[in-house]
Amino acid sequence: LLLLPSYNIFNSQKSHLTTTGGLLATDFDEESCMSRYHQSSLRKPSPYKPSTTLVSKLRSYEMLHKRCGPNTDAYKRATKRLGYNNDVITNSNGDECRYVVWTPMFGLGNRILSMVSVFTYALMTDRVMLVDHRNDITDLFCEPFPGTSWLLPSDFPLTDQIDSFNRTHSHCYGTMLKNHHAVNSTTTPSHLYIDIFHDSRDHDKMFFCEENQAFIKNVPWLVVKSNLYYAPSLWLIPSFQTKLINLFPQRDTVFHHLSHYLFHPTNQVWGMVTRSYNAYLSRADEVIGLQIRVFSTPSGYFQHVMDQIVSCTQREKLLPELATTGSSQVMNITKTPKLKAVLVTSLHPEYSDELRNMFLERPSLTGEIVEVYQPSGERIQQTDKKVHDQKALAEIYLLSLTDKLVTSTRSTFGYVAHGLGGLKPWILYEPRHQKAPDPPCVRAMSMEPCSLKAPISVCQAETIKTTPFVKYCEDRITGIKLV
Numbered sequence: 001l002l003l004l005p006s007y008n009i010f011n012s013q014k015s016h017l018t019t020t021g022g023l024l025a026t027d028f029d030e031e032s033c034m035s036r037y038h039q040s041s042l043r044k045p046s047p048y049k050p051s052t053t054l055v056s057k058l059r060s061y062e063m064l065h066k067r068c069g070p071n072t073d074a075y076k077r078a079t080k081r082l083g084y085n086n087d088v089i090t091n092s093n094g095d096e097c098r099y100v101v102w103t104p105m106f107g108l109g110n111r112i113l114s115m116v117s118v119f120t121y122a123l124m125t126d127r128v129m130l131v132d133h134r135n136d137i138t139d140l141f142c143e144p145f146p147g148t149s150w151l152l153p154s155d156f157p158l159t160d161q162i163d164s165f166n167r168t169h170s171h172c173y174g175t176m177l178k179n180h181h182a183v184n185s186t187t188t189p190s191h192l193y194i195d196i197f198h199d200s201r202d203h204d205k206m207f208f209c210e211e212n213q214a215f216i217k218n219v220p221w222l223v224v225k226s227n228l229y230y231a232p233s234l235w236l237i238p239s240f241q242t243k244l245i246n247l248f249p250q251r252d253t254v255f256h257h258l259s260h261y262l263f264h265p266t267n268q269v270w271g272m273v274t275r276s277y278n279a280y281l282s283r284a285d286e287v288i289g290l291q292i293r294v295f296s297t298p299s300g301y302f303q304h305v306m307d308q309i310v311s312c313t314q315r316e317k318l319l320p321e322l323a324t325t326g327s328s329q330v331m332n333i334t335k336t337p338k339l340k341a342v343l344v345t346s347l348h349p350e351y352s353d354e355l356r357n358m359f360l361e362r363p364s365l366t367g368e369i370v371e372v373y374q375p376s377g378e379r380i381q382q383t384d385k386k387v388h389d390q391k392a393l394a395e396i397y398l399l400s401l402t403d404k405l406v407t408s409t410r411s412t413f414g415y416v417a418h419g420l421g422g423l424k425p426w427i428l429y430e431p432r433h434q435k436a437p438d439p440p441c442v443r444a445m446s447m448e449p450c451s452l453k454a455p456i457s458v459c460q461a462e463t464i465k466t467t468p469f470v471k472y473c474e475d476r477i478t479g480i481k482l483v
């Protein structure tokens with residue numbers, strides 16, 4: 001791994017653990033997952049420190065996971081209860097382990113957001129989070145919890161059913177509510193399927209009600225499918241809010257801290273990150289990230305999107321304006337002009353080609369040198385193809401290492417990048433009628449991801465009014481975010 005020339009592993013490890021404020025567990029083998037220790041050499045220290053309550057909650061979560069995780073007696077007992085008679089069980093004595101299973105849905109950004117949400121829920125409810133890894137999660141991330149595994153064992157009794165869990169399934173919680181399926185105090189289902197999507201039904205959204213949580217609490221196994229960042233909705237459950245305020249006195253740091261805690265790219269992905277960083281970004285005085293996601297069909301290069309990017313970056317003084325060719329307008333020409341590196345990520349390579357040409361053909365008015373770099377241009381989304389997903393993850397991390405970031409409206413890829421980076425991005429508005437919007441972009445209120453299509457239920461209508469730190473998103477008025 002190419003890093004700093006005189007790299008001292010011991011110092012880097014020590015400094016990383018200090019800069020993360022005790023967030024990360026220490027007892028890991030460094031060689032097997034370099035990113036865990038080496039991020040601090042690329043990343044400026046985060047100004048956001050985790051609270052001592054969060055740090056101790058994570059340590060106690062790790063103990064819980066060790067006690068209940070795969071291959072433990074507790075896990076074996078819990079899976080046995082999913083056996084033949086898996087419809088109802090009598091109430092357990094409360095000592096048994098309870099679990100929440102995360103499953104991968106939609107693209108990488110959606111997956112990362114839903115996983116942080118599931119983990120936030122696990123912390124709130126003292127459940128153990130296990131991940132369905134039949135896709136390529138092990139090619140992307142290292143194990144986050146020491147001395148145990150977060151991977152759902154392949155002989156998990158419900159494995160064959162996971163794919164069939166949907167809104168019509170008899171164990172779908174929303175469907176059970178809709179059908180007035182008996183939900184009484186003496187019997188409890190051994191498992192429930194929880195459906196949290198942008199288009200979930202009102203009955204599914206009842207998951208976010210206090211009284212429904214009181215019932216769900218006793219269900220040993222939950223399997224969640226989601227494409228959303230629904231942590232903001234958890235803040236609107238009153239008893240959860242009380243706990244969350246203690247864990248996150250700075251409300252808008254939930255994703256930032258938990259993503260740093262959970263996600264450690266594998267050595268292969270980290271190699272991609274460091275090679276790009278050292279080759280193209282490390283020498284720049286300032287690095288600007290540009291994440292360009294085009295949602296229109298067909299997707300591709302559009303002049304109005306290019307105009308919007310130029311207009312936003314110049315108006316917000318992120319990139320310099322250009323002088324006319326051969327003119328004497330250029331200011332501040334010094335022997336060592338300031339170097340700005342622009343990291344572009346997009347499925348389409350044409351945007352960075354165009355930008356590179358712009359700064360090649362004409363000098364910048366400020367005399368700054370602008371260097372444009374795009375690591376990949378995959379053209380089409382190929383989720384679940386190993387190297388495609390690894391490149392996507394590497395680019396999300398590279399974006400998170402920039403000094404200033406421009407992202408595209410309602411893109412979860414961009415949300416993850418700015419949340420990880422602790423950055424308040426400039427968000428490009430959605431173009432309408434093939435025209436660059438005016439204004440082209442808006443500065444985000446906070447670094448938190450937006451919960452696109454907030455699953456606000458009737459029971460939360462009151463809480464949202466009295467929770468000033470949950471606001472409607474800048475780029476999506478039907479979404480909510482923590483600020």
Ligand code: GDP
Pocket residue numbers: 106107108109110111291292293345346347376378380381382383388389391392393395410411412413414
């Ligand atoms: P969203 O669709 O923008 O919300 O983001 P997702 O990450 O959920 O899904 C988009 C997927 O398309 C990504 O996971 C990648 O597989 C691919 N993709 C989109 N934009 C980029 C990009 O800038 N770089 C790379 N390498 N892949 C991208």
